Amino acid sequence: MKCPRCVQKIHRAADGCPHCGFSLADAKALFGVEEVRSRSLTDAAGLVRLDDRPKIEKAMARFNRRFPQLFVAVHTGSFRGVANLRQFGFWLLNQGAFEDVPLVNPNEGGILLTIDAESKSAGITFGYRLDAFLTEEDTFLCLSRAHAYWLEGRYTDGIVRAIAQLEKILIKRSRQAWWNPKKFARRVAKPAQPDAGPRKMREGHWAARKEAKR
Amino acid sequence: MKRRPFLVFAALTTIAFAQEATLPEWDEADRAAVKKGEKGGFFPGSFLLTDERPWVQASEPQPEPLAVPAPTPEEIAGDRQPANDVPEQFWATYFAQRPDGFLVDPQKLLKPEQGAQRLQFLKDHAGDSTIDFYLYVFDGAQSIPGEVRAEELIERCFQSGRPAAVVFYFLGSPERTELQLSPAIADVVSPLEQRRSLQSSVTLATEKSGKVEQLEAFCQQMSIRLYWVERLMKGGLENVAAAATPLETTPKKQTSERKEKLFAMLHQWAPQAGAAVGALLLLVFLRLLWKTKRKYRFPEFEVEPRLGGEHAAGIGAVISFASAALPPGGQREQKPEYLHRA
Numbered sequence: 001m002k003c004p005r006c007v008q009k010i011h012r013a014a015d016g017c018p019h020c021g022f023s024l025a026d027a028k029a030l031f032g033v034e035e036v037r038s039r040s041l042t043d044a045a046g047l048v049r050l051d052d053r054p055k056i057e058k059a060m061a062r063f064n065r066r067f068p069q070l071f072v073a074v075h076t077g078s079f080r081g082v083a084n085l086r087q088f089g090f091w092l093l094n095q096g097a098f099e100d101v102p103l104v105n106p107n108e109g110g111i112l113l114t115i116d117a118e119s120k121s122a123g124i125t126f127g128y129r130l131d132a133f134l135t136e137e138d139t140f141l142c143l144s145r146a147h148a149y150w151l152e153g154r155y156t157d158g159i160v161r162a163i164a165q166l167e168k169i170l171i172k173r174s175r176q177a178w179w180n181p182k183k184f185a186r187r188v189a190k191p192a193q194p195d196a197g198p199r200k201m202r203e204g205h206w207a208a209r210k211e212a213k214r
Numbered sequence: 215m216k217r218r219p220f221l222v223f224a225a226l227t228t229i230a231f232a233q234e235a236t237l238p239e240w241d242e243a244d245r246a247a248v249k250k251g252e253k254g255g256f257f258p259g260s261f262l263l264t265d266e267r268p269w270v271q272a273s274e275p276q277p278e279p280l281a282v283p284a285p286t287p288e289e290i291a292g293d294r295q296p297a298n299d300v301p302e303q304f305w306a307t308y309f310a311q312r313p314d315g316f317l318v319d320p321q322k323l324l325k326p327e328q329g330a331q332r333l334q335f336l337k338d339h340a341g342d343s344t345i346d347f348y349l350y351v352f353d354g355a356q357s358i359p360g361e362v363r364a365e366e367l368i369e370r371c372f373q374s375g376r377p378a379a380v381v382f383y384f385l386g387s388p389e390r391t392e393l394q395l396s397p398a399i400a401d402v403v404s405p406l407e408q409r410r411s412l413q414s415s416v417t418l419a420t421e422k423s424g425k426v427e428q429l430e431a432f433c434q435q436m437s438i439r440l441y442w443v444e445r446l447m448k449g450g451l452e453n454v455a456a457a458a459t460p461l462e463t464t465p466k467k468q469t470s471e472r473k474e475k476l477f478a479m480l481h482q483w484a485p486q487a488g489a490a491v492g493a494l495l496l497l498v499f500l501r502l503l504w505k506t507k508r509k510y511r512f513p514e515f516e517v518e519p520r521l522g523g524e525h526a527a528g529i530g531a532v533i534s535f536a537s538a539a540l541p542p543g544g545q546r547e548q549k550p551e552y553l554h555r556a
Contacts, residue, residue, distance in 0.1 A: 001520065001527070001528075001529070002529050003521070003529070004521075004529050007529075010520065010521070012517075012518060012520065013518035013519070013520060014520050014521065015520075015521070015522060016521060016522070017521065022521060023521045023522040024521055024522035024523045025522060065509070066508070066509060066510055067509070067510055067511075067512075068509055068511065069511060069512060069514075070512075085532055086529055086532060089529070090521070090523060090526065090527060090529065093523075093525055093526035094523040094524055094525050094526055094527075106525060107525035107526055108525050108526065110525070110526065112526075119534070119536075120534060120535050120536040121532055121533060121534040121535070121536070121547060122532070122533055122535070123530060123531065123532035123533070123547075124530035124531060125526060125528060125529060125530060126526060126528035126530060127525050127526040127528060128517040128519070128525065128526060128527070128528065129512065129514065129517075130512075130528060131515075131517050131528055132512075132515055132517075133512055134528065134530070136529070136530055136531050137531075138530075139530030139531045140530070140531035140533065140542075140546060143531055143532075143533040143542070144533065144542040144543075147533060147535055147542040147545075150535040151535050151538045170510065171510055173512070174510035174511065174512055175510075177512055177513055181513045184513065184515070185513070185515055188515045188516075188517045190516075190518065
């Protein structure tokens with residue numbers, strides 16, 4: 001878990017970045033306080049041709065059909081710098097209302113692919129529901145698959161490729177979670193209390209257990 | 215092993231004595247006395263010691279040989295020939311076309327019940343085997359007319375249709391039996407093997423005394439031999455190795471035999487293989503369909519919000535695609551904001 005602004009690690013349930021103090025309020029100050037209405041495929045930068053939109057929509061529909069708890073959204077625009085790309089993704093997933101996504105799918109299950117046409121960069125942001133199942137490395141792998149296409153200006157193909165890779169990874173994670181859910185539960189478990197360690201040791205001591213049985 | 219020196223010694227001694235010993239010689243007086251029977255009386259083998267044969271009296275008149283003319287070559291040859299050919303009226307029935315039944319006996323040499331029995335046997339054989347067994351019955355004293363060539367008959371009548379073994383059987387003279395195989399079999403089975411089949415059948419037939427019993431034994435053995443021939447044709451060489459000699463076939467024939475074997479195997483297993491492949495394809499198709507339609511779900515965990523975000527704070531990777539010279543890993547953006555501003 002990293003801060004969208006300083007890219008430093010933050011702990012679970014941090015109200016603000018302990019390094020730079022970033023929070024959603026800063027993002028709101030940057031991009032807007034009000035909630036925004038948007039569609040899951042928003043090509044504000046005009047990178048996708050009209051003929052190619054069905055390709056991306058098809059890939060997104062397929063993803064949404066396979067993962068009923070999740071949805072994928074794509075947003076292209078100009079964010080004035082790479083650092084703002086992360087913050088924008090963070091802000092949009094928290095402040096955005098995607099019109100074409102069913103209400104049963106809240107933004108916790110959203111995966112947002114943002115592409116900055118100006119700085120030629122792309123990033124992925126995801127909701128809390130995927131905290132246990134997606135890592136930064138996974139998202140980098142998806143973007144790497146699309147990298148070659150984006151270099152050639154084939155944005156549509158790159159987006160489709162990235163979504164397909166995302167599907168692969170999440171199918172794998174779903175299977176792993178089905179077999180061993182505890183492993184993933186540990187990733188998002190609440191931070192331990194300060195005295196949790198000694199108490200656990202005390203409770204687990206054989207003499208204490210013996211006494212408790214009596 | 216311990217006796218070996220003794221045996222060697224005995225053998226050497228015997229050889230030495232044999233070289234030194236000489237045969238005994240008759241004293242003339244003793245010989246004369248023995249001849250007259252005056253000395254020693256009769257003893258076994260006495261005639262060997264005399265010059266004349268004792269039972270032949272010199273005075274007995276010798277019979278004069280009869281003045282019988284020596285047989286002519288034609289007569290000698292004629293003795294070996296059967297008395298007569300098959301009557302001409304039966305030629306058409308015997309040799310004109312492929313017979314309708316397995317038993318060909320237009321002369322009614324077999325009694326009706328015997329013929330029916332043989333015919334039933336031949337029918338049973340045809341039911342069990344892929345090689346038909348045609349039995350032409352002739353009289354033991356008859357011969358096949360010179361105009362008829364068995365090979366030509368086979369080529370003409372048995373070229374097509376089921377493979378057949380044609381036997382010209384002479385009642386009472388099983389040793390004169392002739393065996394002809396249709397071309398489909400003759401190509402595969404060597405002449406040596408054909409001869410062996412015939413010989414073994416004839417041998418068994420000659421062990422019997424009656425004509426009908428001979429024919430019955432012959433038919434049974436020939437039927438068995440034809441079974442092995444059939445196995446040879448089907449390529450079951452390993453099963454008949456003990457009973458049959460290896461085929462004297464050329465490599466080309468062996469190749470065609472292999473092909474036939476392969477085709478036969480394909481023909482035999484094609485339905486099962488087709489069904490198996492079909493089932494496999496169906497399974498693959500169903501699995502693909504299931505995979506396509508399958509929905510994946512994740513367990514839901516309680517996650518505490520971070521950085522004030524209600525729905526999301528999962529920050530993934532950011533990648534730049536500004537340079538084609540650098541790999542994706544080299545364009546991964548990990549720098550904090552203040553470094554970019556600087």
